[in-house]
Every structure is written in structure tokens, then in C-alpha cells.
Amino acid sequence: MRAMRCFGDGDPLYERYHDTEWGFPVREERAVFERVCLEAFQSGLAWITILRKRETFRAAFDGFDPERVARYGDGDVARLMGDAGIVRNRAKIEASIANARAVLTLRDEGVDLGELLWSFAPAAPAGGADGSSGVPATTAESRALAKELKRRGFRFVGPTTAYAAMQACGVVNDHLAGCPVRADVEAARAASGAAA
Numbered sequence: 001m002r003a004m005r006c007f008g009d010g011d012p013l014y015e016r017y018h019d020t021e022w023g024f025p026v027r028e029e030r031a032v033f034e035r036v037c038l039e040a041f042q043s044g045l046a047w048i049t050i051l052r053k054r055e056t057f058r059a060a061f062d063g064f065d066p067e068r069v070a071r072y073g074d075g076d077v078a079r080l081m082g083d084a085g086i087v088r089n090r091a092k093i094e095a096s097i098a099n100a101r102a103v104l105t106l107r108d109e110g111v112d113l114g115e116l117l118w119s120f121a122p123a124a125p126a127g128g129a130d131g132s133s134g135v136p137a138t139t140a141e142s143r144a145l146a147k148e149l150k151r152r153g154f155r156f157v158g159p160t161t162a163y164a165a166m167q168a169c170g171v172v173n174d175h176l177a178g179c180p181v182r183a184d185v186e187a188a189r190a191a192s193g194a195a196a
Contacts, residue, residue, distance in 0.1 A: 006176045014048055023185040025170035025192035027114035032169055033103055034064035036113075037096045039164040040156040041087045049087075056085030061096065069100035095156035102153035114169075116152075120145040120162075121171045121194065135174045138163050170194065 006022075008014030026032055038057065042050045050057070060083050062068040080086065080093045103113050120141045142163035149157045157165075167174050170189055175182035 004178070005181065006174075006179045011048065013051060017051055019181055022168060023170050023173050023175055023181070024188050025194060026168070027118060027192070029103065029113045030064055030066065032114045032117055032165075033066050033100065034058070035168045036099060036117075036154075036157065036161075036165050037061070037064060039161050039168060040095055040099075041089070041092050042164065043092070043156065043158075043161055045087065053086055056083070060086050066100040066103040069097055070104050072097045072100075092156055095154075098153065098155045099157075102149075105153060116148070117145065117165065117169060118171055118194075120148070120166070135176075136163070139172075142166055 005015065005018050008018040026035065038050050038054065041057070058064065060080055077090065077093055077097070081088050081090060106113055106116065122139065122141050138159040143159040145166065146157050146159045146162040149162065163172075166172050170185065170192070171194070173182065173185045173189060175185055
């Protein structure tokens with residue numbers, strides 16, 4: 001019997017995301033910013049909903065270029081609220097703009113968003129849960145990260161959203177113990193300098 005994925009079986013888009021993206025290390029500023037934004041948009045929704053709209057989100061938010069998004073004004077908010085291809089939630093849209101501005105402030109302070117995110121990696125990696133009920137929604141590290149991001153001007157980044165971003169960027173490897181991708185993710189994390 002073949003090992004089962006943690007999630008995504010039966011949906012090619014979801015399977016590809018699980019097998020090639022989720023948990024693999026992401027450190028580059030724009031890519032981390034995109035994941036933080038998308039995880040905020042996902043709050044209260046199924047991730048597959050966001051995944052199906054991701055290309056439209058990328059187009060609507062100028063490829064999640066923090067410099068461009070930081071310049072958005074009321075007209076851009078109205079444009080985004082009228083875009084049926086994304087999640088039209090004013091608070092989440094405005095949070096993404098505020099977060100882009102926070103990224104630029106970080107830059108001005110000599111802080112890289114990816115490095116900041118990764119600085120909250122747990123000291124000891126988890127061994128891999130046997131079932132999805134063993135995967136936490138928050139951790140001490142995600143609570144600390146959320147607090148630090150909020151202190152630095154980020155919005156819509158509570159501990160659950162912060163933890164989802166940590167998972168998406170490979171700061172933690174929450175692929176289940178029997179998942180066929182878990183070892184590949186751990187190898188990629190080790191190669192990127194993450195704690196093995």
C-alpha cells in the first residue's frame with residue numbers, strides 16, 4: 001500500500017502544492033511576504049480556496065512586490081474589493097498593504113523578513129506526527145513570532161496565521177511521519193541551513 005500524503009490526494013493542484021512546496025524552505029523576502037499575505041487571506045477558509053486563486057492574487061497584488069503594494073491607496077483597495085478572483089475582504093486587503101509597508105520599514109532597519117521569520121525556528125525539530133490531529137495550530141514560537149510581527153507593524157498575523165506561514169516556508173516540517181515527502185523536505189531544510 002502506497003504512503004498517503006498529509007493532504008491533497010485526489011486534487012492535482014493540491015497534490016502538487018503538497019509535494020513540491022509545502023514545508024520546503026523559503027527565505028527570499030518577496031516569497032515570504034506572499035506566503036504571509038496568503039495565509040492571512042486563508043484565515044477562516046480552506047487552503048485549497050486560496051491555492052485555486054493564487055495566480056489571480058499574484059496578478060492583483062503585483063506579484064507581491066512589497067515596494068509596489070506599499071504604494072497602494074484607496075483606489076487600489078477599491079480595485080481589489082471589486083476583483084472576484086481574490087478573497088474580497090477589506091480588512092485582509094488593507095492588512096496586506098500595511099504589511100508591505102512594514103516589510104519596507106524592516107528593510108530600512110536592516111532586517112530581512114525571511115531572516116526574521118526563520119529566527120523563530122524551534123530549537124529542536126518535531127519528529128513528525130502520526131496523524132493530522134498531532135499537528136499543532138500554534139506553538140510558543142508562532143506566538144512569539146506573531147507578537148514580534150505585530151510590534152513591527154504587521155497586521156492579521158495572529159499565532160495561527162504565523163504558524164501556517166512557518167509551515168508554508170519550511171521553518172517547521174509538519175509533514176506527517178508516514179508522508180512520502182517528509183524526508184525530501186527535511187533534506188531540503190538541512191541543505192538550506194535549517195536545523196536537521
